[in-house]
Amino acid sequence: MKPASRRAWLFDLDNTLHDASHAAFGMLDLAMNDYIARELAVEPHEADRLRFHYWRRYGATLLGLERHHGIRAAHFLEHTHRLPGLEERLRGNVRDRVALGQLPGRKFVLTNAPAAYARRVLGALGLAGCFEAVISIEDMRMFGALRPKPDARMLRMILARLKLPPARTVLVEDTLGHQRAARAVGLATVWMQRYLRSNAHGPEVGARLHRRPAYVCARISSLQSLRAVRLHV
Secondary structure: OOOOHHEEEEOOOOOOOEOOHHHHHHHHHHHHHHHHHHHHHHHHHHHHHHHHHHHHOOOOHHHHHHHHHHHHHHOOOHOOHHHHHHOOOHHOHHHHHHHHHHHHOOEEEEEEOOOHHHHHHHHHHOOOHHHHEEEEHHEEOOEEEEOOOOOOHHHHHHHHHHHOHHHEEEEOOOOHHHHHHHHHHHEEEEEOOOOOOOOOOOOOOOOOOOOOOOOOOEEEOOOOHHHHHOOOO
């Protein structure tokens, strides 16, 4: 067996496997604002402020709503991720499907999005059959608390559950904060930069894409280049 075939790959979903900035993020922001305004009985500008504040503070708006307002995760996720017309906005291509099919090793999706949304996106992109499983935010609860990326405890739990040794596992991800946590746990990290220039949502806005932080093992701009990446795993 070739060493590469013993690797395991954890792929982020939004802005890694597809252009979520184009397809989903605008609709998600509006849906979350509407939900917060309705459930907390606040004005639209305050709902927008809370959404962004909790996202910056906790890494996910949902965590702040759970901790400070008693919002139930399942209710929030179901109401904010309905996104009518999502499939028509998704941009997939056959080259991505071929590249994933030719990539040796086990492959999983690891996303802070809900499972139903992830399945819709993967199905519309034609990528559902490329992955062994989807690990979604519903799978990231520990001792009653949600611990989505970049929580190191959750990463260790997922690796143990899937029986993946950290030293043989690679995270492919657009968000640097998530990669920093993964590298600290012992994973190799690949920074997907394909959609960053069009993403006005993440902390990587304005990042110098030609620079590689010490915790990033490699940078790519397409899935097709993954097989050529040199990783010491």
